[in-house]
Amino acid sequence: MLYNYFEPMDNYDPSTNEYDVIFVGGGAAGRFGSTYFRAMGGKQLTIDKDGHLGGKCPKNACVIHHYLFDIAVELDLARILDDKKWYPKLPTGTGKVEIVPMIEDYLKGRDEAYDVMYYQSKNQLNLEFILNREAEIVDKNTVIVDGKTFKTKNLVIGSGSRAAIPNVPGKELSGVYSYSDFLELDYEPKDVVVVGASKTGMPWASFFNAVGCNTTMIDMNPFLTAFNLDDEIKEYIIDGMKLRDMNLMDNTTLSSINGNGHVESVTVVRKDGSKETIKADMVFVGTGCIPNSEIAVPLGVEIGGSNEIVVDSHMKTSVPGIYAIGDVTGGPMEMWKARKAGMVASKNILGMEADLDITSFPDFLHTTYEITWVGMTEKEAREKLEKVFVIMMPIKDYPGHCPIPLAERTMLLSHIHPGLNGMQKAIYDGETRMLLGAQHVGYGAKDSFQYLDHLIRNGVTIDEMANMNELFLNPTHYIQLSRLRAGMKSLVDLT
């Protein structure tokens, strides 16, 4: 490491400083909130109990998730092209591709990522922060760190969230992991059961599967119910997982984790009440997160039914002068929300009224595919509107193979394995001609969905879409497919 994150407390002289705001927690929310506050000219202090800024994202959440996803996609391609072209024959089960060395690589890079965030925060953003020390909150104007008392006008809690582990017998056995301790894995699992087909469970299950583990994914609900996707998109995703030999059990509840010291199996209950026992030397739990609101309880702020600090759209808690941001305020526990919440809190503290809008947002999910979506589904649109117009690829009811690549990274596959090359659709209001929503399965569309979200909010029409300049082969074909219909006064589906 380049930097010593244990700076002596002597560097801080609280007696001469009253802060405008103290951020407790320097994760995504706290760091971006602090930055915005500082950029507006305010005086802030940010305190984190961990030795780094950025919170769990670089530590054990977003970044490791994406790292494993990248590996899963590479392994998936190698398995599909198994021993063909320049691809090796990959093993499964015992002697499969090893996970522990991947974790070692990751941890090496993580220290360097912490360094970058430290450097940026200190040298470029001029933030004031204390790491590696617990903040003792005395009252909303007083925080003690390592015996020193810091006074502040406002307090912002951004203490994050932690993995929720289902309360079942055997949950304390060794071999039971969540994202939060996955990096401590020190053996090579062969039979993995993933509990929860969530935004965490799905990519981890696909990773274990691609690595060569026998992988079962269970969920108490039908798969993908929580995601705003149309049925044919859901089918494509689930078919993709089945094709890759994942054992999928929806409508299935975890009953117990069994073993003697280490996990040996799990017992599950199907919807019809029947029990089943599945062999497992690892259980990965992806059943959501609980807000870390405990730190704020003594302050008397209102706590909600999911353990979250209740806030309004200004990020104000029930106690004046105390704000809360990020995961600790409950779902959606997303990066954009955490960062923007920090920004919104800072603006409001400095008297610039600002609201956080969480009513709609673009979203994504990883299996071995990257699935992105924004706005209304076709189903939702047809329920609400008279005239709905849809474009879609591949063509429904097309009698042959469709080798047209519908995503990045599928050129090689699309010519050999049509059907593995993605799926996409866009939904328009046939009356106003405005774009309502879009869905994409494949790769390379995530970045553009950020802008599509903005464009949809601003009422972009099919005629404007048709007039944009595509970069061919674009992974989303929305511009050119829109152009194929935009000449029509009364739009006819292109599906």
Next chain:
Amino acid sequence: MLYNYFEPMDNYDPSTNEYDVIFVGGGAAGRFGSTYFRAMGGKQLTIDKDGHLGGKCPKNACVIHHYLFDIAVELDLARILDDKKWYPKLPTGTGKVEIVPMIEDYLKGRDEAYDVMYYQSKNQLNLEFILNREAEIVDKNTVIVDGKTFKTKNLVIGSGSRAAIPNVPGKELSGVYSYSDFLELDYEPKDVVVVGASKTGMPWASFFNAVGCNTTMIDMNPFLTAFNLDDEIKEYIIDGMKLRDMNLMDNTTLSSINGNGHVESVTVVRKDGSKETIKADMVFVGTGCIPNSEIAVPLGVEIGGSNEIVVDSHMKTSVPGIYAIGDVTGGPMEMWKARKAGMVASKNILGMEADLDITSFPDFLHTTYEITWVGMTEKEAREKLEKVFVIMMPIKDYPGHCPIPLAERTMLLSHIHPGLNGMQKAIYDGETRMLLGAQHVGYGAKDSFQYLDHLIRNGVTIDEMANMNELFLNPTHYIQLSRLRAGMKSLVDLT
């Protein structure tokens, strides 16, 4: 193939039909122009001498280019991780990864892609077209196909372009290829010289290099001069090619191709006048394209100095009632231009005044990286404007390694080989706070640059960017980097 593209001419009864427009050429321009015309309710006929619609894009240009790029990226990763993790040891030189089988796969998929375009054009878009037959243009209202005479009110020429081969001794030798005959390759080259560091030359050279050929790329100018990129981005790209052991010779002119029947070497002249002979069993020429305007010469339309049909922004030639669209009208020979030109011609024919704007557009280039850019460079902005604000990653002058992934597909590398993980910047007007331009080296940004182009045209500001909802880890960090500065009244560079 599902369809017979040699439909009997009996299916057409020209005596009963006068067309509003005949499109000569059913490539990107002609097909999209026809579609828009049809969608607006007009009566069109499209004629192509090839047996498929879509022109050279699916035949031998865009699609094969992207197919080879996808392979190059995969091979590049395998070579970097050479024999590590699950990657095999890849050979170079003799016995290298074979190209001919890749071409065979491609050709198999190509027929199916033709089928899809045929099906879509006929069944979904209701186009009227004749394939596999030459259009004999008698005058602007009369076209003869296979002995049958078709009358039309307007004529649109979309006859495309062909590879320009430098007129040097030896250009007729076997082993000299361009994109247009690359798919006929029937041997495995070992020593390849690519002539022209163009949008075609670059990706092909990177492909040959990744496959394991000894690869030299020559260009008469300094590399990347034709592309609207800042110097540090150019350096990053060129360093990337050097790191991968490409032999780069800029300011170098091809003097002759030498051999006895088959290519054995090329002779080049450096800027200082010195000559050099380079061993080669293949020469790939990527020195641009010439418009196929010959077909229009008898009509008396004005032909420009680059063999292009001269058109105004309505796609009108110098002869009333004759329009020209796509590559035959000269550069930029881009997909968006071809398709939009078709649309613009159709609108104007039907009396809806429309202009084609080619003054600015997003663009991309493939090496083993995908490089995307839009709008002004920093250099250009600083020349024109008083206050310019720039954000950039990785951080300039950062004293350590930056393992932050700055592109898709680099998670695996960024933790092991920081420096191979991309580069990006965005340029804002410090006065109006509007986004002026952006540049990205990596993968996964191409789709979003289409929308960034639209947003820039519509004056998007840093404050709007900061308020968007990012999908983390987004390959471009523009939203979050903008957010780190947006709080400032007077913007300070974040580089």
